Amino acid sequence: MSVHEQFADDLSLYALGALQGEERLAVVKHLQDCPDCRHELAQLQRDLGLLALSSSGPKPPLRSRERLMATIAKEPRRIPGRVMKRRPWWTVLEWAAAAAAVVMIVLLLHRNADLQRRLVAHDADSTEQQKQLLEAKELIATLTSPDAVHFTLVAAKTPPQPQGKAIYLRSTGTLVFLASNMPELPPQKTYELWLIPTSGAPIPTGLFRPDPHGSAALVKPPLPTGVEAKTFAITVEPAAGSAAPTSTPIMVGS
Amino acid sequence: MSRAASNMVSPDAMLVSAIRSGDEQAMAQLYERYSSIVYSVALRVLGDTGAAEDILQEIFMQLWRSPDVFDATRGSLPGWLAVITRNRAIDSLRKRRPEADITDVIVSIEPDLADAAQSARALEKIRTALGGMPSPQRSALEMAFFEGLTHTEIAEKTGEPLGTIKTRIRAGLLTLRRAFNP
Numbered sequence A: 001m002s003v004h005e006q007f008a009d010d011l012s013l014y015a016l017g018a019l020q021g022e023e024r025l026a027v028v029k030h031l032q033d034c035p036d037c038r039h040e041l042a043q044l045q046r047d048l049g050l051l052a053l054s055s056s057g058p059k060p061p062l063r064s065r066e067r068l069m070a071t072i073a074k075e076p077r078r079i080p081g082r083v084m085k086r087r088p089w090w091t092v093l094e095w096a097a098a099a100a101a102v103v104m105i106v107l108l109l110h111r112n113a114d115l116q117r118r119l120v121a122h123d124a125d126s127t128e129q130q131k132q133l134l135e136a137k138e139l140i141a142t143l144t145s146p147d148a149v150h151f152t153l154v155a156a157k158t159p160p161q162p163q164g165k166a167i168y169l170r171s172t173g174t175l176v177f178l179a180s181n182m183p184e185l186p187p188q189k190t191y192e193l194w195l196i197p198t199s200g201a202p203i204p205t206g207l208f209r210p211d212p213h214g215s216a217a218l219v220k221p222p223l224p225t226g227v228e229a230k231t232f233a234i235t236v237e238p239a240a241g242s243a244a245p246t247s248t249p250i251m252v253g254s
Numbered sequence B: 001m002s003r004a005a006s007n008m009v010s011p012d013a014m015l016v017s018a019i020r021s022g023d024e025q026a027m028a029q030l031y032e033r034y035s036s037i038v039y040s041v042a043l044r045v046l047g048d049t050g051a052a053e054d055i056l057q058e059i060f061m062q063l064w065r066s067p068d069v070f071d072a073t074r075g076s077l078p079g080w081l082a083v084i085t086r087n088r089a090i091d092s093l094r095k096r097r098p099e100a101d102i103t104d105v106i107v108s109i110e111p112d113l114a115d116a117a118q119s120a121r122a123l124e125k126i127r128t129a130l131g132g133m134p135s136p137q138r139s140a141l142e143m144a145f146f147e148g149l150t151h152t153e154i155a156e157k158t159g160e161p162l163g164t165i166k167t168r169i170r171a172g173l174l175t176l177r178r179a180f181n182p
Helices: A005-015 A021-033 A035-053 A062-074 A095-121 A123-144 B003-007 B012-020 B024-046 B049-065 B077-093 B116-132 B135-146 B151-158 B162-180
Strands: A163-169 A174-180 A189-197 A203-208 A216-219 A229-238
Touching: A005 A021, A005 A035, A005 B162, A021 A035, A035 B024, A035 B077, A035 B116, A035 B135, A035 B162, A062 B024, A062 B049, A095 A123, A163 A189, A163 A229, A174 A189, A174 A203, A203 A216, A203 B012, B012 B024, B012 B049, B012 B077, B024 B049, B024 B077, B049 B077, B116 B162, B135 B151, B135 B162, B151 B162
Parallel strands: none
Antiparallel strands: A163 A174, A174 A216, A189 A203, A189 A229
16 A cells, blocks of 8 residues: 555644645545545544543543533433343254244334234234234243253254354344354453444444353344344454454354 | 443443443443543643543533444544544634534554553553654644644744654654554
């Protein structure tokens, strides 16, 4: 990559917000047509980030935190979304059946809220809707019961292999992920699931550590809507997780 | 509070997602993690603790009200916070309306600044690089960044040629870059 020398100094000034008038316009126009200089601008912004951090040290007074949290508490609440949950009780049934059941449960539960309202106005529909609700509850009870026995079926004489199944609905950003036979990790490490979009950087989807049986699940982790997924991948990351993968994926969707 | 925010040290992107859902505890966790960076940058630019506190409130409230302005796929949160804080503080210093589009700011910094040890090592590298710069180079860079002076203003202030100032600023930034990519 080579940055156009005639713009090299001005790119730094542009990143600093110090360019004005025709000088600024010339850089903006050039950046539209030059991927190398756009890359250099990103590097310069990173350099400025480092420079900004050089001032680190002073801590704000405690009253600042109280002031912020008090202000936030007065702000109108957004509609809470569902967040990532681990389901350590899940050992995995035969994959396709379990995954389909989970998706069905999620859809039916969403539908249930709507159904409850309709029951008031449409008594005639209530019988069928109640039946669907009961079926959903039965499915949940089956999957969550500590008495349920789970089996992973593999080819005869083949030791169980690590498996992951991601079911993703792009339009709503809904993801259900199930994993089984995952190797145990040291305490300072975690598994991280990534959505690999058709374009752009991998999107962190959630952290998980398998239960003693090697099973784990992520149900409806917070994700943006409308992202087209090329595949999903799993990496091993530091315990706090990473904003971008720091290691080669150990599992990738096919 | 979400389980994601309470049971583990969550990646920044997950905390921002939780904030998008109105999770106040996720906001508190991000504040604990990065308020010092925001406050330090604002204080360095403005030199006044009260004004720095105001900028601190403004930056975090902006994140609370519009978490989508930060795109986790395009950069790291602490770097982004540091640069938009600097930009906002410079605007305040010059008593002008905010003029930069903060969604255009992409700052990707590899050290995990949520990790205290990594953060301390990164800070040491940055300060060593700055300390190793020729004084005029460091001075030009800091005047441009922390005082918000244009290259023209720096040239007038120092009596140096305009081209020299431009070159010093760029060379200073490249020195910082090399500290992390030798």
